[in-house]
Amino acid sequence: MILNDFFILMKQELMLLLIIFILLILKVGKDRSNESLLHLINALLFLNLISGFIMPAEGMLFGNMFKTNALITLEKNILNIGVLLISMQSYSWLKNHKHLSEFYILMLSTLLGMFYMISSGNLLMFYLGLELSTIPLSAMANFDLEKRASSEAAMKLIISSAFSSGLLLFGISLVYGITGSLNFTEITPYLTAGPLQIFAFVLLIAGFSFKISVAPFHFWTADVYEGSPVAVTSYLSVISKGAVLFVFVSVLYTLFKPLAELWYNILFLLSVLTILIGNLFAIRQNNFKRFLAFSSIAQVGFILIGISGSSQMGTASVIYFVLIYIFSNLGAFGVVSLVSALTGNENISDYKGFYKTNPMLSWVLTIALFSLAGVPPTAGFFGKFFLLIAGAAQGNYILITIAALNMVVSFYYYLRIVRSIFMDSNEQPMVKLYIPWMPKLALFICLAGIVVIGLWGTIYEYIFSLSTGF
Amino acid sequence: MNLNLLLLIPMLTAIAILFCKGLKQVRMTALLGSALQFILAFFLLYNFYEERTAGNISQMLFEFNYSWFAPLNINYHIGVDGISVAMILLTAFVVIAGVLVSWTMDSLSKEFFFLLIFLSMGAYGFFISLDLFTLFFFLEVAVIPKFLLIGIWGSGPKEYSAMKLALMLMGGSALVFVGLSGIYFNTNIGGLHSFDLVQISKFRIPMDAQLLFFPFAFVGFGIFTALFPFHTWVPDGHSSAPTAASMFLAGISMKLGGYGCLRVATYLMPDAAHAYSGIIILLSTIAIIYGALATMMQKDLKYINAYSSISHCGFVLLGIGMLTQTSITGAVMQMVSHGLMTALFFAAIGMIYSRTHTRMVAQLGGLMKVMPFISAVFIIAGLCSLGLPGFSGFVAEMTIFMGSWQNPDPMYRLATILACASIVVTAVYILRAAGSAVMGPITDSHFSELTDARWNEKLVAVILIGGIVVIGVLPFYLKDLITPGTQEILLQTGQALMTK
Numbered sequence: 001m002i003l004n005d006f007f008i009l010m011k012q013e014l015m016l017l018l019i020i021f022i023l024l025i026l027k028v029g030k031d032r033s034n035e036s037l038l039h040l041i042n043a044l045l046f047l048n049l050i051s052g053f054i055m056p057a058e059g060m061l062f063g064n065m066f067k068t069n070a071l072i073t074l075e076k077n078i079l080n081i082g083v084l085l086i087s088m089q090s091y092s093w094l095k096n097h098k099h100l101s102e103f104y105i106l107m108l109s110t111l112l113g114m115f116y117m118i119s120s121g122n123l124l125m126f127y128l129g130l131e132l133s134t135i136p137l138s139a140m141a142n143f144d145l146e147k148r149a150s151s152e153a154a155m156k157l158i159i160s161s162a163f164s165s166g167l168l169l170f171g172i173s174l175v176y177g178i179t180g181s182l183n184f185t186e187i188t189p190y191l192t193a194g195p196l197q198i199f200a201f202v203l204l205i206a207g208f209s210f211k212i213s214v215a216p217f218h219f220w221t222a223d224v225y226e227g228s229p230v231a232v233t234s235y236l237s238v239i240s241k242g243a244v245l246f247v248f249v250s251v252l253y254t255l256f257k258p259l260a261e262l263w264y265n266i267l268f269l270l271s272v273l274t275i276l277i278g279n280l281f282a283i284r285q286n287n288f289k290r291f292l293a294f295s296s297i298a299q300v301g302f303i304l305i306g307i308s309g310s311s312q313m314g315t316a317s318v319i320y321f322v323l324i325y326i327f328s329n330l331g332a333f334g335v336v337s338l339v340s341a342l343t344g345n346e347n348i349s350d351y352k353g354f355y356k357t358n359p360m361l362s363w364v365l366t367i368a369l370f371s372l373a374g375v376p377p378t379a380g381f382f383g384k385f386f387l388l389i390a391g392a393a394q395g396n397y398i399l400i401t402i403a404a405l406n407m408v409v410s411f412y413y414y415l416r417i418v419r420s421i422f423m424d425s426n427e428q429p430m431v432k433l434y435i436p437w438m439p440k441l442a443l444f445i446c447l448a449g450i451v452v453i454g455l456w457g458t459i460y461e462y463i464f465s466l467s468t469g470f
Numbered sequence: 471m472n473l474n475l476l477l478l479i480p481m482l483t484a485i486a487i488l489f490c491k492g493l494k495q496v497r498m499t500a501l502l503g504s505a506l507q508f509i510l511a512f513f514l515l516y517n518f519y520e521e522r523t524a525g526n527i528s529q530m531l532f533e534f535n536y537s538w539f540a541p542l543n544i545n546y547h548i549g550v551d552g553i554s555v556a557m558i559l560l561t562a563f564v565v566i567a568g569v570l571v572s573w574t575m576d577s578l579s580k581e582f583f584f585l586l587i588f589l590s591m592g593a594y595g596f597f598i599s600l601d602l603f604t605l606f607f608f609l610e611v612a613v614i615p616k617f618l619l620i621g622i623w624g625s626g627p628k629e630y631s632a633m634k635l636a637l638m639l640m641g642g643s644a645l646v647f648v649g650l651s652g653i654y655f656n657t658n659i660g661g662l663h664s665f666d667l668v669q670i671s672k673f674r675i676p677m678d679a680q681l682l683f684f685p686f687a688f689v690g691f692g693i694f695t696a697l698f699p700f701h702t703w704v705p706d707g708h709s710s711a712p713t714a715a716s717m718f719l720a721g722i723s724m725k726l727g728g729y730g731c732l733r734v735a736t737y738l739m740p741d742a743a744h745a746y747s748g749i750i751i752l753l754s755t756i757a758i759i760y761g762a763l764a765t766m767m768q769k770d771l772k773y774i775n776a777y778s779s780i781s782h783c784g785f786v787l788l789g790i791g792m793l794t795q796t797s798i799t800g801a802v803m804q805m806v807s808h809g810l811m812t813a814l815f816f817a818a819i820g821m822i823y824s825r826t827h828t829r830m831v832a833q834l835g836g837l838m839k840v841m842p843f844i845s846a847v848f849i850i851a852g853l854c855s856l857g858l859p860g861f862s863g864f865v866a867e868m869t870i871f872m873g874s875w876q877n878p879d880p881m882y883r884l885a886t887i888l889a890c891a892s893i894v895v896t897a898v899y900i901l902r903a904a905g906s907a908v909m910g911p912i913t914d915s916h917f918s919e920l921t922d923a924r925w926n927e928k929l930v931a932v933i934l935i936g937g938i939v940v941i942g943v944l945p946f947y948l949k950d951l952i953t954p955g956t957q958e959i960l961l962q963t964g965q966a967l968m969t970k
Contacts, residue, residue: 316541376610385603385647389542392651397682400651404644411640415617415633423621423629457538464541 008057009068012076013119015051016112019044020105027101034100038091041104042438045084052077060121064183067121071466075118075246075319082239082326083111088442089334090231092341092435103143106136107235114243118250123172123182126247130168130211134161137240141228153227160220164210171203184255191258201259204251205266211244214270214304215277218297222281225293230340233289234333237296242322245303249318253311264394267308272402275301279409283416286348288336291413292329295372298410299325302387305403309390315467317386320453320460324371324383327449331368334443335361342433348417353426358433362421364443371450373414374407379454386460471517473532473548473598476558479507480591484584493579497569500583504566504590511562515951518555529958530600530668538603543662547601553802553955556948557597557729560809563937564721565590568714570933571817573926575623575712582623585615586714593722597729602650602665605734609646609694609726613639616723619715620707631710635719638703642693646730649687652679653738670738671962677741684742688735688750694727696780697787698757708776713820716772720779721813725805728786732801732959736790740963743793748881750791755885757784762895771819771829774903775812778855781892782808782863788889789870792882793963797873798956800866803948807854807862807941814934815851818844821927822907825920831903836912841922845908847931852900854938857893862941867893869949 007014022044026032058069087104094100113132120126138161142154176182178197179190191197206217213221225233252263278298285291306317338361340346355362371380384407392400453459483503490496514532521531530549538546550558568586575582592612599605613636621632650665656679657664664670693700704724708716736743743750761781768774782804789801821844822837823829838845854861857868874886912918923931941948 313542370614375614376607381607381610385606386539386542388647389651389654392655395655397648397652401648401686404647405641408637408641408644412633412637415636418618419621419629419633422618423632457540457544460539461541 005059006061008055009059009061010066011055011057012048012052012073012080013112013115015048016108016115019048020108020112023101023105023108027105034095034097037100038087038094038438042084042087045080045087049077049080049084052080064185065122065125066116066119068119071315071319072118074463074466075243076115078319078323078326079111079114079239079243082242082330083107083235085326085330085334085442085445086231086234086239088438089234089330089337090229090341091438092338093229093231095436097143099143099145103140106140109136110134110140110235110240114240118243118246120247121184123175123184123187127165127168127172130244131165133240133243134165134211137161137232137236140232140235141224143232144229147227149227150229151227153224156220156227157224160210160224164207164217167203167210168207171200171207174200174203188255188257191256193259193262197259198262201256201262202266205263208244208248208251209270212241212248212300213293213297214300215274215297218274218277221297222285222290222293226287226290230289230333230337233292234330234337237292237333238326238329241296241300242326245300245318245322249307249315252307253315264308267304268396268399271301271304271308272399273301274298274304275403275406279406279413282410282413288346288348288351291348291417292332292336295410295413296329298406299372301406302384302403305391305399306387308396308399309393312464312467313386313390313393316460316464317383317390319467320463321383321387323459323463324379324450324453327446327453328368328371328378328380331364331443331446331450332372334439334446335365335368338433338435338439339430343430345430348420350430351417351420352424353429354421356426357429357431361433361435361443364447366418366421367447367450369414369417373411375411377455378450379452380450382454382460471514471532473514473534473550475510476507476514476594476598477591479503479510480587480594483507484587484591487580487584487587490580493574493576496579496583497573497575500569500587501566503587504562504569507590507594508562508566511559514550515555515559518550518552518951533600543664544603545601545666546604547666548595548598548604549600550598551955551958552951552953553729553733554597556802556806556952557725558594560725560806561590561593561597561722563810563933564717564813567813567817567930567934568717570926570930571717571820572712572714573924575714578622582619582712582714585619586718589615589619589718590722593718593726596726600667602653602667602670602734604665605667605730606643606646606650609730610640610643612723612726613643616707616711616715616719620711623712623715624710625712626710627706628710631706635703635707638693638700642690642700642727645686645690645693646734647690649683649690649735652683652686653734656683667733667738671958674741675739680739680742681745684735684739684746687739688731688743688746691727691730691735692753692787695724695731695786696727696757696761696783698753698760698784701757701761701780704780705773705776708779708816709770709772713816713823716816716820717813720775720816721809724779724783725809728783728790728801728805731787732790732798736793737959737962743963747791747793750787751882751885754784754787754791755888757781758788758889758892759895762892762899765899766895768899769831771822771831771834771903771907772816774831774899775815775819778896778899779808779812781896782812782855785867785870785889788885789873792870792874792877793960794873794876795953795956795960796876797870798959799949799953800869800871800873802952802956803862803869803941803945804866806948807866807938810934810937810941811851811854811861811863814847814931814938815855817927817930817934818848818851821923822848826914826917831907833913834907835910835914836917837908839912840917840920843923843928843931847923847935848908849904850935850938852904854942856897856900860939860942862938862945865942865945869945 117129
């Protein structure tokens with residue numbers, strides 16, 4: 001291994017490590033005001049994002065344990081965008097928080113874990129990355145230190161994560177027992193859909209399903225989302241889920257390619273169940289964060305349909321959708337987090353008459369919700385369309401019909417919120433909120449993303465062209 | 471001529487509205503934009519004739535093709551034939567009338583006009599699309615603004631109606647989506663799947679796929695145009711909507727469905743259209759009769775027009791289902807005619823409602839004495855609706871009946887006779903409504919203080935009545951415009967008949 005390779009191939013991970021160390025040093029140094037620290041951190045995160053685009057490289061390290069290529073770099077860049085946006089949006093919440101730098105250290109550690117996970121070429125490496133990305137996350141969920149619900153959320157997250165990690169580990173050990181290797185490329189040729197292999201595979205799928213909250217493994221989601229601070233909730237629903245989805249796609253298409261028929265049927269069942277459960281529960285929610293939790297469960301169901309399609313189209317549409325999902329979901333979460341930080345309101349009924357006092361925020365929230373629902377001309381329409389088209393390539397029109405009709409159900413609950421904002425009368429609507437420039441910029445970026453990513457076809461073409469190899 | 475202008479002008483108008491301040495600026499911008507679009511629509515007609523007389527016989531004119539999502543072979547492909555030109559003209563008429571009729575919309579005027587113009591962009595885009603993806607995109611663009619328009623500015627149980635309308639139309643487009651994906655994966659043009667309308671029409675989709683996906687596409691678009699069991703959004707949606715939105719809904723939005731049934735379902739899957747024509751005719755005949763009878767029972771002017779729209783749009787589907795040259799031409803004419811007529815009707819009802827604050831037939835009376843102009847407009851719309859010769863309704867319905875009669879099957883003839891008979895019912899409810907609401911003594915003493923139409927309302931009436939009368943007196947212009955387009959569709963279905 002040449003040292004040069006090491007720096008170039010792992011530059012995104014090294015960059016994150018560098019930022020973490022800077023934060024640690026700043027922490028032991030003299031006291032700074034939170035605001036200046038936040039500006040500095042956001043500048044660093046921006047640099048981190050930019051550096052991801054410079055000199056993309058392709059190669060393997062550590063005996064094929066760590067791999068990177070243009071697609072993986074792109075996936076990491078997408079996650080970087082999301083982290084920067086979340087950081088900008090939580091400005092109002094973090095401004096007065098005592099443990100600002102710890103929050104970022106924890107968040108960036110999880111991100112580092114996700115990067116390792118995405119880059120893994122070996123089940124051991126994958127597991128290490130996964131653990132690094134989960135354990136600090138539960139500490140983050142506890143970051144509203146004085147709230148009981150927050151610590152409850154953290155407990156639930158750590159226990160369910162531990163359980164799913166157990167499942168994964170059991171699956172991994174079985175795979176090792178069958179094939180005698182943990183290396184992706186060495187495992188694949190030995191897979192023949194024997195009973196033990198199927199058992200191992202089902203365990204792995206269950207582990208993954210926990211992480212991306214696929215029904216029937218979704219029970220932790222709503223409580224954790226509700227209890228955690230909004231910034232952490234959005235991080236959980238966008239970044240953490242996106243990262244696991246990226247890995248899930250590549251694992252299914254490469255590692256478990258010989259079992260394609262098996263996992264197609266599993267995905268069929270899981271996706272229908274997930275969409276149905278997500279939709280039916282989302283209708284009944286009144287807490288905005290719980291609502292977004294269930295709606296994100298339904299979204300994952302749609303993503304599973306995309307994965308069930310053919311390799312290139314499926315990969316491209318899933319990555320494209322996650323990119324869009326980051327912008328749309330963060331648009332919605334951005335408004336929710338501002339409202340929550342400035343007024344403490346987190347219920348949908350509090351948003352009645354919101355348009356009268358906060359027209360701009362109302363429009364941002366509405367457009368983001370439309371994008372989540374898949375209404376043109378927002379990007380969500382294109383994302384959903386391509387996911388379903390990718391799924392339809394298999395010729396399973398029953399699945400597509402169920403999904404398309406479920407989109408109508410999801411319209412109902414998204415429009416219900418729009419109705420509260422615009423139409424329901426309220427004697428005491430929320431006061432006019434003052435928004436600092438940084439969250440405002442973040443919301444603006446989200447809006448721009450929602451509009452541009454869909455209409456500008458080149459982005460999809462670019463992702464599609466990268467989706468050939470893993 | 472560059473068809474992108476048809477999208478660019480509404481888009482720029484909508485953006486300009488965002489920067490306006492106050493009702494006066496907003497409505498002037500909206501009027502300017504829609505007037506420009508109105509002129510452009512006529513310019514398009516003129517150019518279209520120029521090309522045709524110059525001997526350009528290609529099926530679609532002014533095509534523009536841009537590769538949008540190359541890996542999936544999705545293109546932004548637009549172009550027009552005679553049918554599209556007719557529908558674009560209709561849209562331009564209704565939109566300018568809608569802007570004028572909302573001249574005094576003072577609550578949230580900026581948002582109102584923005585949504586109205588945005589909605590019209592969806593309709594224009596839909597009518598010029600030659601790519602199924604583009605078409606579907608614009609179809610959905612034209613749904614959600616309606617939800618907001620009805621829910622915010624509507625009357626009565628507006629939230630309920632808005633939600634019902636949005637969900638039913640979205641359900642329709644979900645079915646359309648399944649139909650389109652079925653079409654896409656069953657085409658093979660140069661080794662690629664395709665969404666291109668013209669290319670698919672030359673490629674024959676396999677019969678079993680047609681039989682499977684025709685119902686999805688037809689019912690999906692049918693929901694937009696009040697196909698019988700899925701018509702329930704129409705009465706609630708129309709009656710709760712503000713006047714301009716009702717005009718748009720009945721005048722254009724329902725035509726999106728008819729156009730889709732014709733252009734996508736029937737044109738691309740002609741064999742299945744033949745196989746299912748009996749069911750289509752059955753459902754549309756039920757819609758015609760049921761709509762007419764239900765109208766008899768209504769007491770609210772808007773409900774009367776909404777239910778009669780179900781009946782009138784049934785004629786469109788009947789004409790499509792009969793699959794003869796004349797009946798399809800009649801169906802397109804009925805779309806244009808009903809669009810203008812129903813927009814006029816809703817405009818007149820809106821003018822009456824804004825003055826009397828009631829739409830109940832029983833509470834109205836003697837309006838002719840206090841507002842002769844509006845009353846006259848109301849009566850003209852009614853007469854056109856019941857198919858009086860000299861107005862467009864007569865021409866269109868007559869053409870459909872003649873076309874339908876050409877179909878020798880006795881059951882089809884029976885359907886034609888029943889549809890004809892519904893005209894009598896139409897006459898009953900229209901004349902009854904007009905008689906008790908407009909004629910007779912003044913029922914409410916404060917009616918006598920009301921004023922007649924203002925200039926903007928007069929202009930609305932002039933524009934829409936102008937369109938209705940021109941089609942009614944000189945129907946051959948419209949017929950000649952759309953006939954080549956319908957011939958092309960018939961060529962498909964005719965081939966289908968032969969292979970059968």
